[in-house]
Amino acid sequence: MPRVVLVEDDPSVRDGVEMGLRRRGHEVLATATGEDGLAALDAFRPDLLLLDLMLPLMDGVEVCRRVRADSQLPIIMLTARGDDMDIVVGLEAGADDYVVKPARTEVIEARIRAVLRRIEAPAGVRPAVEHHGDLDIDRAGHTVLKSAEPVALAPSELKLLLFLSAAPGKVFSRQRLLEEVWDHSYHSDVRLVDACVRRLRIKIEDRSEDPRYIQTLRGFGYRFGPL
Incomplete structure (x- = not known):
């Protein structure tokens, strides 16, 4: 199962998402700040970053920009707001998708699987370029x-x-x-x-x-x- 780094400052949301993903077989490393999330990427080597948009100090948009500066790691942003410019800014910073909170674990997992399917190379004979x-x-x-x-x-x-x-x-x-x-x-x-x-x-x-x-x-x- 995919390895996920979760960055979410709300303890109840963080614990709920982490528990739900673990129950579905994911390896999850949960952090509360953008700084800790960035450090976790090097230590944990995840398949995907699940990133809250609104974080203290370094917000999710800045984390996304820093990740995209040298990595194409799949990123899904979590946001409590579904209709404002923060989502656009997050997407422009390089997020692949977003989920509006509160969201059921099965919805988050479906988005994770959809994003990861985009990087799966098809089997078979390699065609000409x-x-x-x-x-x-x-x-x-x-x-x-x-x-x-x-x-x-x-x-x-x-x-x-x-x-x-x-x-x-x-x-x-x-x-x-x-x-x-x-x-x-x-x-x-x-x-x-x-x-x-x-x-x-x-x-x-x-x-x-x-x-x-x-x-x-x-x-x-x-x-x-x-x-």
Whole structure:
């Protein structure tokens, strides 16, 4: 089962989530501060970080930024607020998904499994690398090169790129992308898609404000180019 570092300052929430995940077979290291959470990543080597958004001193957004500075560890943010800009900031900082508290353990575990599925390489024969302009995509190996240099992508960024690039020129609505990439229902939060697109463009486009690969069709959704 996946190893999880949990960072949550509310003792009742922390104990409840930790106990629930342990009952389902997860190894969990729970901490109460962002500083302790960062230290736990090196000591525990988790498969995923479950991170509260509102923390004392170093908040969850700053923790997320520090992790993303040198790691593509999957991150799910916990937040008590489901409709404000803090969620957008957290997603922009590099979180792969978020869960609004209070949430049942089975909901959290489902999100954990969904995020981790995005980084599982498929079995079978390794196909040739796909070439799209100066972007090289190894679909089976889950590696991406831009101008022959490796591009470090978080799980949601990688799966979004793999999904869109599998059908160049085809337009996908944000709701469809939520279902295919995030395993979310039709009525889930499309901010997940928009934030991921912005992060991905920064990494693979020459000019993110004039994208060549991840193109927007206003009112319809996104498609992969160049066409």
